[in-house]
Amino acid sequence: MRIGIYGGAFDPIHLGHINPILEIVQKHKLERVHFIPTHISNSNKKIVANSEERLLMIKKSIEDIANFIVDEREIKRGGRSFTYDTIKEIRAENPKAQLYCIIGDDLLTKINSWKSFDEIIKLSNILVTRRNRLKEITIDNNISCYMAENESIFHDQSYGKIFIENTSIVDVSSKEIRHRLKNNKPISGLVNVNLEKWLEKNKVY
Numbered sequence: 447m448r449i450g451i452y453g454g455a456f457d458p459i460h461l462g463h464i465n466p467i468l469e470i471v472q473k474h475k476l477e478r479v480h481f482i483p484t485h486i487s488n489s490n491k492k493i494v495a496n497s498e499e500r501l502l503m504i505k506k507s508i509e510d511i512a513n514f515i516v517d518e519r520e521i522k523r524g525g526r527s528f529t530y531d532t533i534k535e536i537r538a539e540n541p542k543a544q545l546y547c548i549i550g551d552d553l554l555t556k557i558n559s560w561k562s563f564d565e566i567i568k569l570s571n572i573l574v575t576r577r578n579r580l581k582e583i584t585i586d587n588n589i590s591c592y593m594a595e596n597e598s599i600f601h602d603q604s605y606g607k608i609f610i611e612n613t614s615i616v617d618v619s620s621k622e623i624r625h626r627l628k629n630n631k632p633i634s635g636l637v638n639v640n641l642e643k644w645l646e647k648n649k650v651y
Contacts, residue, residue, distance in 0.1 A: 447543040448475055451570070453482030453520070453532060454549075463639065464507065466575045466613035470548060471513070473611060474573060474601070479548070480517040481508060482534065486526045495650045501648070506640040530562035530569075537569050544604045545570035551583055551610065558588045565612050567592060571600065572608040573575070 452467065471479060483500045490509055495503065501521055508514040519535065520527040529547065537545060547570045549557070554574050557563060566572075572592075576583070585593060592608045594600035600609040626633050627649055 450476040450479035
C-alpha cells in the first residue's frame with residue numbers, strides 16, 4: 447500500500463484547488479492520503495484560523511473524496527508537533543506500507559533544516575508538487591544525493607528518495623481569496639464549493 451502524508455502549516459484555503467494533490471495520487475498510485483493540520487505552526491507562516499477552524503476547512507475541501515482522510519492526530523496531541531513524530535506514528539501503524547510525504551516546492555529548499563530530517567528520509571519518500579515551472583528550484587548539496595529523476599527508481603525504494611512532480615499551475619493565491627472575502631467579492635470557482643459556502647458564512651480570513 448502507498449500512503450501519502452500531507453501535513454504541517456499548510457493553508458487550508460490552498461485545498462480549494464485540489465487538482466495538484468489528485469494528480470499526485472493518480473500518477474503515483476497512492477491508495478490514500480492523510481491531511482494533517484498542525485496544532486501550532488513551527489514555521490513563520492501567519493495562520494489566522496485557529497486549529498478547529500482549519501480542521502473544518504480541510505473537511506469541507508476533501509469530504510467528497512473517498513481516499514482522502516482528515517487526520518486529527520496533531521490537533522489532538524496539542525502543543526508543537528514535528529513531521530518526524532507524525533511520520534513515525536504512521537509508520538508504526540502501517541509497517542508494510544510505502545509512505546510518501548507530500549510537500550510544495552517552496553519547502554524543498556529548506557527541508558534538510560527540518561527536525562530529524564535524516565530520520566524522516568529513512569521512513570518515507572518525499573513527493574514534491576511543482577506548480578511554478580518558471581521558478582528554478584535550488585537543490586542544497588546536502589539533499590542532492592536523495593533526488594530521483596527516474597520515477598521507477600523512485601518507487602523501487604520505500605524510503606530515502608525525493609521526486610519532483612510537475613503538477614497543475616494554480617493561478618489564484620490564498621491571499622487573493624482572502625482579499626475577495628474581506629471585500630465581499632465572489633470566490634465562486636476559486637475554491638471547492640463546500641469550502642466556498644463555509645468561508646462566505648464564517649469569513650475566517
